[in-house]
Amino acid sequence: QKEVEQNSGPLSVPEGAIASLNCTYSDRVSQSFFWYRQYSGKSPELIMSIYSNGDKEDGRFTAQLNKASQYVSLLIRDSQPSDSATYLCAVKGDRGSTLGRLYFGRGTQLTVWP
Amino acid sequence: DGGITQSPKYLFRKEGQNVTLSCEQNLNHDAMYWYRQDPGQGLRLIYYSQIVNDFQKGDIAEGYSVSREKKESFPLTVTSAQKNPTAFYLCASRQGGNQPQHFGDGTRLSIL
Numbered sequence: 349q350k351e352v353e354q355n356s357g358p359l360s361v362p363e364g365a366i367a368s369l370n371c372t373y374s375d376r377v378s379q380s381f382f383w384y385r386q387y388s389g390k391s392p393e394l395i396m397s398i399y400s401n402g403d404k405e406d407g408r409f410t411a412q413l414n415k416a417s418q419y420v421s422l423l424i425r426d427s428q429p430s431d432s433a434t435y436l437c438a439v440k441g442d443r444g445s446t447l448g449r450l451y452f453g454r455g456t457q458l459t460v461w462p
Numbered sequence: 463d464g465g466i467t468q469s470p471k472y473l474f475r476k477e478g479q480n481v482t483l484s485c486e487q488n489l490n491h492d493a494m495y496w497y498r499q500d501p502g503q504g505l506r507l508i509y510y511s512q513i514v515n516d517f518q519k520g521d522i523a524e525g526y527s528v529s530r531e532k533k534e535s536f537p538l539t540v541t542s543a544q545k546n547p548t549a550f551y552l553c554a555s556r557q558g559g560n561q562p563q564h565f566g567d568g569t570r571l572s573i574l
Contacts, residue, residue, distance in 0.1 A: 391565040454504035
């Protein structure tokens with residue numbers, strides 16, 4: 349069983365602050381990592397993909413990957429109330445029977461208050 | 463527009479009844495997936511298919527069945543053997559390689 353662990357939250361930050369979401373994974377051969385946002389009652393939508401160690405920025409979002417520590421994070425700068433959602437970390441299986449599967453964490457619920 | 467279409471949006475099942483959830487994609491993706499999500503819970507994989515006419519069980523396949531006769535379509539049948547079917551069902555597809563999954567809008571299934 350491949351494990352993806354996220355801090356369960358809920359995480360509450362004021363508008364304009366930086367929200368930091370963390371994720372660890374157990375399979376060190378994994379090479380592809382994704383962050384999804386899921387609003388209440390809706391389906392998950394992809395917000396970031398990251399494949400290499402370091403930071404990847406897209407607008408107010410920065411994904412950070414450290415394969416040696418088996419750690420991936422998502423920073424949301426200048427948080428807005430519209431960012432309030434559950435954020436899911438996903439790791440792609442890269443060995444044997446796990447090929448083609450994504451393994452999801454249980455998600456971190458973020459609330460941004462005005 | 464390219465995308466993943468799930469239907470119906472809401473579905474009600476009577477005791478002893480099989481119901482089928484539809485998932486169609488026009489993204490030309492090779493792989494398709496079915497997940498179940500219970501309130502406040504993460505995604506659990508039911509079945510997935512990486513190529514036409516082939517599929518694999520996920521973590522909670524009991525009480526479900528699938529087929530993959532066409533690249534575009536991956537229907538999920540919730541059989542009467544699934545005693546607790548009430549959940550949000552999500553279909554996803556993926557091109558392959560290191561590409562991410564993309565999700566449909568989901569189907570909410572409830573028991574009458």
